[in-house]
């Protein structure tokens with residue numbers, strides 16, 4: 001894996017990568033989770049011609065929507081257009097995105113005896129469309145715009161694999177966790193092993209940093225997170241961080257921040273349920289922080305939005321290593337002008 005390091009070294013001087021390393025920057029970098037999504041007319045134009053999964057699996061189209069979103073918004077990083085769940089398909093899960101309902105898995109893991117049926121996909125050939133998209137995007141993006149890769153964390157993927165879709169209370173997932181720890185261990189390790197290779201391959205193809213999404217881990221008590229989730233997320237971070245910085249993102253439960261920190265990473269993604277300065281106190285001075293405006297604040301009139309953006313920037317004042325973002329993804333019916341305005345506000349107000 002020497003080549004990818006040399007490859008990524010060319011893109012290290014951007015505002016974003018400086019913030020990742022907690023170096024001084026001219027102004028606060030910003031990107032938006034789900035920045036290439038349905039609220040953007042340019043995305044819908046492409047999306048209306050193909051299904052979501054076809055879009056993910058066609059590198060030229062995935063590249064086009066990634067690059068267009070970065071350029072339209074003026075954000076400081078691009079994120080690969082893909083999804084958390086396509087990695088589940090080659091592992092043997094029958095994934096479908098249903099119109100209006102989101103992702104469904106038709107053959108979820110129903111009990112511990114089924115964990116073994118998940119295929120190891122170490123060669124990653126079946127996900128080559130992702131790495132091809134990374135190559136196309138990196139070739140087109142300006143050198144001062146890093147490209148972020150991403151994957152789901154083992155817990156969030158396990159919850160889809162077991163529940164068969166999104167869930168309110170994660171009953172089946174927690175049942176397996178509690179009732180069959182050895183099956184749970186096997187399942188989480190199967191995800192970790194594949195995710196490490198998947199992210200290494202994204203980095204080798206041209207990503208400068210990667211974000212790991214533990215989007216649903218907020219449903220866990222601190223004790224359960226520590227016992228059933230943290231060791232596997234830690235193993236994932238350890239397997240990837242020598243190749244590129246890891247943004248460890250978790251949402252929904254500020255009581256987990258200290259444990260999220262222990263799981264590791266160079267940047268920590270935080271949501272709006274805690275003041276950013278308080279979160280930084282918990283994380284300590286030796287990490288960068290990404291966040292943390294409430295995505296719903298983007299519906300506010302622009303003067304109010306500006307106050308909200310300033311409040312987040314003020315909470316990070318005096319520290320290097322703040323990357324502005326929402327605390328979760330942008331809503332599909334958002335007015336794109338508000339997103340563009342937010343980017344301009346952050347660049348203006350974040351000036352040092």
Ligand SMILES: Cc1c2[nH]c(c1CCC(=O)O)Cc1[nH]c(c(CCC(=O)O)c1C)Cc1[nH]c(c(CCC(=O)O)c1C)Cc1[nH]c(c(C)c1CCC(=O)O)C2
Nearest residue numbers: 033034035036037052079080081082083084102213215329
């Ligand atoms: C839980 C999750 C998924 N996918 C993802 C998560 C974590 C999200 C978070 O914590 O913020 C991550 C994701 N999904 C998507 C990206 C692309 C990169 C980006 O712009 O941030 C990323 C990073 C595109 C997408 N992924 C999806 C869309 C919408 C698909 C469409 O065009 O119809 C996009 C743009 C579909 C998707 N994919 C998933 C769901 C639940 C859905 C349906 C949600 C919905 O319909 O609003 C699984």
